[in-house]
Amino acid sequence: MAHIRDTDDDDLEYHPPTREEVFAQLEDWRQRLHKLYADIISWLPDGEGYETKIRDYMTDEGPMRHVGVPPQPVPELVVRRHGEQVAVFTPEACWIIGVLGRVMVFGNQHRPHKLVEVDFPTSETGWHLYRSDWPSPSLQDPSSLLRPLDPRLLSGVRFDREQLYGLVGGNHG
Amino acid sequence: MDDLDSIHGAYKVINTNLSALSIPQGISNENRLEYYKMLKEYEEINSHAYFCLAFAQCEDLIKKRFRQLVGTCRTTTRGADQGAWDYVGGNKIDILFMVKFLLPGHDKIYATVRELYRDRNHIVHEAKLTLPIDLPRVIKDIKDIAKLIDDTLSTPEAAL
Numbered sequence: 001m002a003h004i005r006d007t008d009d010d011d012l013e014y015h016p017p018t019r020e021e022v023f024a025q026l027e028d029w030r031q032r033l034h035k036l037y038a039d040i041i042s043w044l045p046d047g048e049g050y051e052t053k054i055r056d057y058m059t060d061e062g063p064m065r066h067v068g069v070p071p072q073p074v075p076e077l078v079v080r081r082h083g084e085q086v087a088v089f090t091p092e093a094c095w096i097i098g099v100l101g102r103v104m105v106f107g108n109q110h111r112p113h114k115l116v117e118v119d120f121p122t123s124e125t126g127w128h129l130y131r132s133d134w135p136s137p138s139l140q141d142p143s144s145l146l147r148p149l150d151p152r153l154l155s156g157v158r159f160d161r162e163q164l165y166g167l168v169g170g171n172h173g
Numbered sequence: 174m175d176d177l178d179s180i181h182g183a184y185k186v187i188n189t190n191l192s193a194l195s196i197p198q199g200i201s202n203e204n205r206l207e208y209y210k211m212l213k214e215y216e217e218i219n220s221h222a223y224f225c226l227a228f229a230q231c232e233d234l235i236k237k238r239f240r241q242l243v244g245t246c247r248t249t250t251r252g253a254d255q256g257a258w259d260y261v262g263g264n265k266i267d268i269l270f271m272v273k274f275l276l277p278g279h280d281k282i283y284a285t286v287r288e289l290y291r292d293r294n295h296i297v298h299e300a301k302l303t304l305p306i307d308l309p310r311v312i313k314d315i316k317d318i319a320k321l322i323d324d325t326l327s328t329p330e331a332a333l
Contacts (some may be wrong), residue, residue: 005267012287013304060301097292098225098307098314111192116307119280122317130309136189137182149182154313160292 017095019067026059026072029094029101032117036127037077037089037102043161049082050168063095079168086168089115105167109133113167115159128156128162177230177319181312184223191216191269203211220306227308229292231286231315232268239271275322282318289315 017025023091037054044050057076064072077089088106096102100117107113111132119125134152137144157163191212197203243262250258261274270332289311295301 002264004261005266005270012291012294014291014299016303049281093305096305096307097289098311100191102305102307116310118310118312120285120310120314120317121279122321123313137186138184138189140190140193145182145186149178149185153185154181154309154316157307158280 014068016066017063019069020070022064022067025094026064026074029091032101033075033091033103036115036117037075040077040079040089040164043164044079044168051080051083053078054078057090059091059094061093061095067101081169104125106165107127116156123155127159129159129167130156131166177227177312178227179231180223181309184219184308188216189218191219217302217305220308221302223308224306224311225293225297227315228289228311230287231318234266234319234322235271235275235286236309238275238326242326273318276318277326279321283319285314286318292303 034054036051041052044052054075054077056073058071059074060071066072074091076091078085079087079089086107090106090112091103092102092104094101098116100119102117103115105113105115109132113132114130115127116130117126118128130153134145134148134150136153137147137149139145177255185228192227196208198282200208243258244300247255247262269287269290292304295303
């Protein structure tokens with residue numbers, strides 16, 4: 001029996017990125033994060049007491065350690081309202097299976113929300129939000145196991161102005 | 174693809190409970206950091222395990238649909254085409270080549286399946302837990318790929 005295979009697939013090994021590729025990916029990640037933060041800042045309404053600050057967050061991902069690159073700065077966005085911190089957007093990973101990148105959103109809730117950047121033909125390209133307070137099955141609430149999974153747990157929702165307001169408080173709709 | 178929903182549900186239950194664990198009382202600051210790291214590592218291992226299960230569903234669907242396609246084409250074509258399909262049906266085909274048959278022209282989807290296949294092999298054959306995984310998105314993509322394959326096969330021209 002012959003084994004029919006595609007010559008495109010001669011190399012299916014996982015090759016970790018080189019040092020140069022690591023730095024190039026980090027630079028691309030910084031640009032994508034700045035674009036996300038620019039959108040967020042533009043969505044915050046004037047006169048509602050919001051202030052934002054972009055600061056460095058030292059990221060340290062597996063592919064960086066693999067080639068001996070020490071933690072590197074990437075931008076983190078802090079949102080305050082009337083002087084009180086309401087959300088911190090912290091980059092988590094740009095080397096991640098399934099999405100282009102993931103940002104955790106820390107607020108007052110116990111667990112962070114997450115934003116993922118999507119680029120797949122069957123989905124709308126861009127950032128999608130997964131809130132940690134959506135109903136999720138839990139062993140602490142056995143009846144939750146009987147309910148169908150909330151479809152948002154799979155697909156998330158497109159991250160837009162309205163979703164941002166849900167994260168940073170206030171009713172600006 | 175009901176099994177994908179079950180895999181997602183099982184993953185969510187474990188993941189939700191891991192991330193909801195509270196800090197043990199009286200723990201030192203140093204041990205607190207270690208505790209968080211351990212939970213994070215458990216979450217990662219959990220996502221890797223369920224990723225392999227989800228990809229197995231994807232692989233199974235691709236093989237089943239490919240056998241359907243070959244079966245149909247062997248009976249609906251004639252001459253050289255039929256000979257070609259007989260040859261394809263009588264030999265071992267790589268799963269990625271099957272994707273090219275099932276979804277001709279969908280280069281980006283092919284590239285995604287190829288990456289997932291490579292990542293799954295890396296985990297399963299080399300025991301490497303190298304990269305984090307966004308499991309819900311992976312499962313969503315696999316479900317979408319499954320639907321696309323089914324939609325493509327259900328159009329009459331796809332079988333020719």
